[in-house]
Amino acid sequence: MHVSELVSCPTLRVPAKASLDCTPAIGRGIGASSDLQVCRLSCSSGSEFITSPVGTTGTAVGNITTWCGSQTGYRWLHQLQNITLPSCSGNYRPR
Numbered sequence: 001m002h003v004s005e006l007v008s009c010p011t012l013r014v015p016a017k018a019s020l021d022c023t024p025a026i027g028r029g030i031g032a033s034s035d036l037q038v039c040r041l042s043c044s045s046g047s048e049f050i051t052s053p054v055g056t057t058g059t060a061v062g063n064i065t066t067w068c069g070s071q072t073g074y075r076w077l078h079q080l081q082n083i084t085l086p087s088c089s090g091n092y093r094p095r
Helices: none
Strands: 018-024 037-043 063-068
Touching: none
Parallel strands: none
Antiparallel strands: 018 037, 037 063
16 A cells, blocks of 8 residues: 555445534543544434344444444444444334
8 A cells, every 4th residue: 555545434325314423532431543423313303213223332223333444444344244234224213
C-alpha cells in the first residue's frame, strides 16, 4: 500500500425508515483507536426494527450500534459477525 492511499470504512447503507448517526469513537470507552467510527442506527418516530439482530447492541425498539476502523480491519463490526442491519417497520405503537 502506498502512503498516498487512504484506508477507510465502507459507506453504510441506511435501511428504510431509519437514520444513522456516526461519530469518532475517541472518549467513548470502547478501547477506541484514533480512527474508529461508531454509528448508531435508529428507527424513525413511530417505527421499530423488524428484527433485533443477535450480537448487536440495542433492542427491537431502540438503537443498534456498530463500529469500524483499524481494530476491525476497516470492516463494520456487524458485517464481521455476518449480521444484516434490519429495516424499520411503521407498525410500532407504544403501550
